[in-house]
Amino acid sequence: MDQKVQLGPLTLKNPVITASGTFGYGLEFMRYGDLSAIGAICLKGISLAPRAGNPMPRIAETPCGMLNAIGLQNVGVEKFLKEKLPYIPAGATLIANLYAQTPEDFGELAGIFSTEDKIAALEVNISCPNVREGGVQFGQDPHMAAAVVGAVKKRSGTKPVIVKLSPNVTDVRVIAKAAVDAGADMLSLINTLSGMSVDIRTRRSRLANVVGGLSGPAIKPVALRMVHQVAQAVNVPIIGMGGITSAEDVLEFILVGAHAVQIGTYNFMRPDNAFRLVEEVRVLAESLGIESWDDYRGTLQV
Amino acid sequence: MDQKVQLGPLTLKNPVITASGTFGYGLEFMRYGDLSAIGAICLKGISLAPRAGNPMPRIAETPCGMLNAIGLQNVGVEKFLKEKLPYIPAGATLIANLYAQTPEDFGELAGIFSTEDKIAALEVNISCPNVREGGVQFGQDPHMAAAVVGAVKKRSGTKPVIVKLSPNVTDVRVIAKAAVDAGADMLSLINTLSGMSVDIRTRRSRLANVVGGLSGPAIKPVALRMVHQVAQAVNVPIIGMGGITSAEDVLEFILVGAHAVQIGTYNFMRPDNAFRLVEEVRVLAESLGIESWDDYRGTLQV
Amino acid sequence: MIDSQTPCRDLEVLSCRPGSDPSLIDLVLSAPGWTCKPGQFVMIRPAHWGVELVWPRPFSVCDVSDKGLRIIFQTVGRGTRKLAELEPGQKVTVWGPLGRWFRIDEARPNLILAGGVGIAPFVMLARRERTDNLSMLFGHRLDLEHYPYDEIAARIKSEAMQQKTPADIAQFETVLSERIKALAGVGQVLACGPEPMLKVVRKYCLLHGTDGQVSLENRMGCGVGACLGCVCKTTAGDYVQSCVHGPVFDVRDIELGV
Amino acid sequence: MIDSQTPCRDLEVLSCRPGSDPSLIDLVLSAPGWTCKPGQFVMIRPAHWGVELVWPRPFSVCDVSDKGLRIIFQTVGRGTRKLAELEPGQKVTVWGPLGRWFRIDEARPNLILAGGVGIAPFVMLARRERTDNLSMLFGHRLDLEHYPYDEIAARIKSEAMQQKTPADIAQFETVLSERIKALAGVGQVLACGPEPMLKVVRKYCLLHGTDGQVSLENRMGCGVGACLGCVCKTTAGDYVQSCVHGPVFDVRDIELGV
Numbered sequence A, B: 001m002d003q004k005v006q007l008g009p010l011t012l013k014n015p016v017i018t019a020s021g022t023f024g025y026g027l028e029f030m031r032y033g034d035l036s037a038i039g040a041i042c043l044k045g046i047s048l049a050p051r052a053g054n055p056m057p058r059i060a061e062t063p064c065g066m067l068n069a070i071g072l073q074n075v076g077v078e079k080f081l082k083e084k085l086p087y088i089p090a091g092a093t094l095i096a097n098l099y100a101q102t103p104e105d106f107g108e109l110a111g112i113f114s115t116e117d118k119i120a121a122l123e124v125n126i127s128c129p130n131v132r133e134g135g136v137q138f139g140q141d142p143h144m145a146a147a148v149v150g151a152v153k154k155r156s157g158t159k160p161v162i163v164k165l166s167p168n169v170t171d172v173r174v175i176a177k178a179a180v181d182a183g184a185d186m187l188s189l190i191n192t193l194s195g196m197s198v199d200i201r202t203r204r205s206r207l208a209n210v211v212g213g214l215s216g217p218a219i220k221p222v223a224l225r226m227v228h229q230v231a232q233a234v235n236v237p238i239i240g241m242g243g244i245t246s247a248e249d250v251l252e253f254i255l256v257g258a259h260a261v262q263i264g265t266y267n268f269m270r271p272d273n274a275f276r277l278v279e280e281v282r283v284l285a286e287s288l289g290i291e292s293w294d295d296y297r298g299t300l301q302v
Numbered sequence C, D: 001m002i003d004s005q006t007p008c009r010d011l012e013v014l015s016c017r018p019g020s021d022p023s024l025i026d027l028v029l030s031a032p033g034w035t036c037k038p039g040q041f042v043m044i045r046p047a048h049w050g051v052e053l054v055w056p057r058p059f060s061v062c063d064v065s066d067k068g069l070r071i072i073f074q075t076v077g078r079g080t081r082k083l084a085e086l087e088p089g090q091k092v093t094v095w096g097p098l099g100r101w102f103r104i105d106e107a108r109p110n111l112i113l114a115g116g117v118g119i120a121p122f123v124m125l126a127r128r129e130r131t132d133n134l135s136m137l138f139g140h141r142l143d144l145e146h147y148p149y150d151e152i153a154a155r156i157k158s159e160a161m162q163q164k165t166p167a168d169i170a171q172f173e174t175v176l177s178e179r180i181k182a183l184a185g186v187g188q189v190l191a192c193g194p195e196p197m198l199k200v201v202r203k204y205c206l207l208h209g210t211d212g213q214v215s216l217e218n219r220m221g222c223g224v225g226a227c228l229g230c231v232c233k234t235t236a237g238d239y240v241q242s243c244v245h246g247p248v249f250d251v252r253d254i255e256l257g258v
C-alpha cells in the first residue's frame, strides 16, 4: 500500500505526524529513528521572543494520561532558525507550530517562516491561555480565532496554514467554521483538555501553574468525537490527534474523517514509537484490505 | 471523626453519594451493603413518562473510562413512586434525579417530588442532549439553564435543588452562576464528557447512538479543574464527581472545594465500592489529622 | 434467585491454565461458599487490576463446589488476555451467582445446543442426578479436545460437529434446524454460544414452534442491573437488563435482530 | 555523550528481588550492549504495561557489564510498585545511557555524599581502577544491610550514619557541613540522594566555596529532552532539561530553592 496522503497543498509520505511539544525539534529523536520516514514533524511551539516557560513542577501523571503546564518554553524564532533548524536533516518534513499573544505577532511569525524553505507548513496554536481577561483563549472565541487566522494568512505566503483547535469549547464546529472561513487550509485537533491534579497531603496542585493540559489515551474518546463532528462541518483536510497509542487508534481517527494524525504523549512512552507506528499502520491497513487512505477515510457508517 | 456534612439545608451522614444512573434505584445494591450507611443515593434519572432508552449497544469501555448512551431509560415517575420508592428502605437518604425536555416538564416533575417525604433533595440534570436544534443542551446555555432552574424552584417546595452541570462547555462558571442566580441551592458536577469510540473493522461506532458520555478515572483531571473553578465562582455548596475510585480521590475533590462527592463508574467496578469507600474516607481523613470537613474543604494552596 | 448471603468476595486463584489451545483458559478459584444453577454467571475483576479496564467481566459458572469455582474462557480482547495471566495465589473479586438459569423440563427431552466456549454452563448441568432426558449437540471451531466436551459426553448423549469452512457452518445450521423441528411440541432446546448461532436457534424455534431458551452474552458494565448497558429488547418492546432478567431468556420473550 | 549505537531496546528481566527490606528492589536486566559512566541513567518501561501509566521511569545505572544491567530502586508510588512485580523472562523497554555523569577529579579528594537509594550510581563508581582519591559518607534511614553499602565500602573508605530521629538528621547535616567545609579548595563532593539533602549539600558548597556536583531526581516524562517537564533552573535564569543537561549538575550552575 502506498501510504501517501494529500492534505490540500501538502503531500505527506504517510499520515503519521509527531505532535508539537512532544517531539522537541526532532533532533532529540534522531538516534531513535530516521526523521525522514515520518509523515511530518510538528516542531515545539515557537514564539517571536524566547520564553522561559512556567516554574516547576510542570508535568503530572494521571490515569491513562498526563497534565502539562510547560508554558511554551522555547528559544524564540531567531535562535531557532540559527541554532536548531540547520541541524534538522533535510528529508524531514517540518511543520512550524506558532504561538503568540496577539494576532499581529502571529502574523509576524508567519511572515518569518513563510520564507523558510525547510518549513512545509505552519500550524497555528490558538489554544493558548491568558490572552485576555478571564483566561478565555483565541481558540474559544470564533471572532478572535478568525482574527488570528486572518493575520497569519496575510503573511504566510505559499505555506499551507493549519489551525489547531482547542477542545475546551461548547461546540468545536463553531470555531472550526470560523477558522475555515478566515482562510485556514487545514485544521488540526485536539489540543489538550484543561485539567488539574492535586496532592491531598501537601494541599498543593501537582503543577506550579495549578491548571494544565490533559493529553494521552484518556482523552481519545473526546478527540474522536470532535474530529468526527468537525469532519462533517467543514470541507478542509483534518489532522486528528488525542491519545493515539497504536496503529488501531490511527485508523480510528481516519475512519471518522481525519486525513492524517498526530502522535503526542505516545512519543514519551518509548522514543521510537512514532517510527514504529509508520510501519505498523501500513501493516494493519493492508491486513484490512485498505488500498488507499482516500477509500477508507470518513467511511464510518452512522 | 464525625463525617457529617451540611450542604445548605441538607445534612448528610458523610460526603459519599452514589451518582445517578450508576446505582439504579438503590435496590440493586441492597445485598452488597447497608443503603443507609451511604451519605445519599442519587436515583437513576426519572422523567414524567417512561422512556425506553436507546438501542443497543449502549456502553463501550475506553482507556480508564467508559462511554454510555443509555438514553435515560426509566420507568417514569408514576411507576417509580408506586413500584420502586416504597421498597427502598427508610433510613436511606434519597436524591431524585430529574430529566425532562422542557422547563415546564421539569417544573411538573419537581412538583410531584416536592411532596414525597422519602426524597431529601432534587438533582436537575440539565446536560441532556437534543433538546433543540444543533444538539445544544440546557446545560450549555446560561439562559436555558436559568429557565429550567427557575421552573423547578417554583414547584420544588421545601426540597433543596441541586443543579447538575455539563462539562461540555467553554466556561463552566458561566452556567454555574446562571444556575445559582436562578435559585439553585447547590451545584453538582461533572456530568459525562461527550465522546466516541469506533470499530475500525465493522466501520461502526461502538454505540448505536454514535456519541456517548465519557465517565471514569480518565475524566478526573477535567472534573477537578471544573470543581475548583466553580467553587471559586459561586457561594453555594458543591458536589464534585468524575472518576473517583479511591478515598484519596474523594479528598482531592474536597480539597479543591467540594462539600460532598458522587461515585459513578466506580460502582460498576465492584458493587460494594460505595459502602467500602465511606469507611476508607474516614480512615484516610483521620490519618491526615482532619477533624472536620469544614477545616479541610477548599484549603488548596494556590 | 437472590441469596442475601452471597455478596461480593475476594477469591484466590487456585489454577489458571491454558488448555491444549492457548486461547482457551481453565480458571479455578477458591470455593465461594455458594452453589448455583446452570446458566447463572459471575462477575470477575482481579483485585490487582488498576483502572485501565473499568469493567468487571461476566463468565458463566462452569462448575462450583466446595473444591472451587471453575470458569472456562476464551481470550478475545484486552480483559480476557489479562485474566489469562492470573497466577495461583492472586486475589480475584467475584460477585454472584447472578441472573436466571436454564430451566430443565423434567418430563420431556431437553436438547443442549452449545457453540464453542458456550459449552461452559453445561458442564455443571451434566453433573445433575437425572440426565436421561438430556442430550447435547456441540458446534466447535477448534479441535474437540480443547473443550470440556468429554466431561459432558461421559454423562449425557452428545454429538459434536466441527466448523472450519463456510460449508461446515451451513451444514451445522441445517442440523440445528432439523433437531429443533423434531422437538416441536415434544421437548425443548437450551442454547449457549456466539450470537449468530443464538439468532439461528431462535429463528428455528419460532419457525417450528419449539420451546427454547438462549443465554445471551451482551456486553455488561455492572452485572447487577444498575448500568442498563446490557439490555435486551423484549417482544413487548421494553428493554430489560440481561444480567437480571437473563442471561437465559425464553426465545419467545425477546428479540435478537437477524 | 550520545552514542548513536544505543537506541531503545527490549531487555529481559534476569532477576527482580526485594532486598532484606521489601521496599528496596534489586533488578537485573539482560546486558544492554553498552557501558556508561557513573551518574548516567536509563528510562524503563515494561513492555506489558498497558497505558494506565503513560510515562517510563528513570533510574540511575547501578552497574552495567556484559552480565547485565543492574538497577536498585525503592517502591514509592504506583510505577515502582508495579516494577517490583516484574518476573524473570519478562521484557522491559530500556533506553540509555542518558544524561551527564559525575566527573571525578583525579588529582584531588572526591567525597561521595549518598543518601538512601541515592547510593545506586556509586556502586559502579567504586568499581573503577583508581579508588585512592575516593571516599564516601552515607546517610540512611533503613538498616545498613538493606543497601549495597558493603560492596562500596569493600573498595573505598566509607562511613555510614543512620537517621531515625529529627536529631539524627540535624546531626547528619552538621557532619555534611563539616566535611564540605574541610574540602573547600582542596577537593570536591559528589552527591546523590533525596532533594532536601541535595539542597543542604548545595548550600554548604556555596557557603564554603567547595566544588560539588549533585544528581537531581526531577519528575521525567520522556528522558530525551523533548517534554520539557524535568527542567532545572540555572543560575543564568534559564530552564534546562535535567535529563539532557543533568541529572548531574555543578552546584554553582543551578538553583534548587531552599
Ligand SMILES: Cc1cc2nc3c(=O)[nH]c(=O)nc-3n(C[C@H](O)[C@H](O)[C@H](O)COP(=O)(O)OP(=O)(O)OC[C@H]3O[C@@H](n4cnc5c(N)ncnc54)[C@H](O)[C@@H]3O)c2cc1C
Pocket: B061, C041, C057, C058, C059, C060, C061, C072, C073, C074, C075, C076, C077, C078, C079, C080, C081, C117, C120, C121, C216, C217, C218, C219, C220, C247
Ligand atoms: C452472562 C455471560 C456469560 C459469559 N460466559 C462466558 C464464558 O463462560 N466463557 C467465555 O469465554 N466468555 C463468556 N462470556 C463472554 C465474556 O464475558 C467476554 O468474552 C469478555 O467479557 C470479553 O472481554 P475482553 O476484555 O477480552 O474483550 P473486549 O476487549 O471487551 O472485547 C473484545 C472483542 O470482543 C467483543 N466482546 C465484548 N464483549 C463481548 C461479549 N460479552 N461477548 C462476545 N464478544 C464480546 C468486543 O466487541 C470486541 O470485539 C460471557 C458473557 C456473558 C454476558
Ligand SMILES: Cc1cc2nc3c(=O)[nH]c(=O)nc-3n(C[C@H](O)[C@H](O)[C@H](O)COP(=O)(O)OP(=O)(O)OC[C@H]3O[C@@H](n4cnc5c(N)ncnc54)[C@H](O)[C@@H]3O)c2cc1C
Pocket: A061, D041, D057, D058, D059, D060, D061, D072, D073, D074, D075, D076, D077, D078, D079, D080, D081, D117, D120, D121, D216, D217, D218, D219, D220, D247
Ligand atoms: C535521573 C534519575 C535517576 C533516578 N534513579 C533512581 C534510582 O536509582 N533508584 C530509585 O529508587 N529511584 C531513582 N529515581 C527516582 C525514581 O525515578 C522515582 O522514584 C520513580 O519514578 C517514582 O515512580 P512511581 O510511579 O513509583 O511514583 P509516582 O506515583 O510517580 O510518585 C509517587 C510519589 O513519589 C514522588 N515522585 C515522583 N517522581 C519522583 C522522583 N523522580 N523522585 C522522587 N519522588 C518522586 C511523587 O511526587 C509522589 O509523591 C531516579 C530519578 C531520576 C530522575
Ligand SMILES: Cc1cc2nc3c(=O)[nH]c(=O)nc-3n(C[C@H](O)[C@H](O)[C@H](O)COP(=O)(O)O)c2cc1C
Pocket: A019, A020, A021, A022, A044, A045, A068, A070, A072, A097, A125, A164, A190, A191, A192, A214, A215, A216, A217, A219, A241, A242, A243, A244, A262, A263, A264, A265, A266, D227, D228
Ligand atoms: C508536554 C507537552 C507539550 C505540548 N506543547 C505543545 C505546543 O507547544 N504547541 C501545541 O500546539 N501543542 C502542544 N501540546 C499538545 C500536543 O501537541 C497534542 O495536541 C496533545 O498532547 C494531544 O495529543 P496526545 O494525546 O497524543 O498527546 C503539548 C503536549 C504535551 C504533552
Ligand SMILES: Cc1cc2nc3c(=O)[nH]c(=O)nc-3n(C[C@H](O)[C@H](O)[C@H](O)COP(=O)(O)O)c2cc1C
Pocket: B019, B020, B021, B022, B044, B045, B046, B068, B070, B072, B097, B125, B164, B190, B191, B192, B214, B215, B216, B217, B219, B241, B242, B243, B244, B262, B263, B264, B265, B266, C227, C228
Ligand atoms: C451508565 C451511566 C448512566 C448515567 N445516567 C445518568 C442519569 O440518568 N442522570 C445523570 O444526571 N447522570 C447520569 N450519569 C452520569 C453520572 O451520574 C456521573 O455524572 C458521571 O458518570 C461521572 O462520574 P464518574 O466518572 O464517577 O462515573 C450516568 C453515568 C453512567 C456511567
Ligand code: FES
Pocket: C219, C220, C221, C222, C223, C224, C225, C226, C227, C228, C229, C230, C231, C241, C242, C243, C244
Ligand atoms: S450489566 Fe449493568 S445492568 Fe446489566
Ligand code: FES
Pocket: D219, D220, D221, D222, D223, D224, D225, D226, D227, D228, D229, D230, D231, D241, D242, D243, D244
Ligand atoms: S524528561 Fe522530558 S525533557 Fe527531560
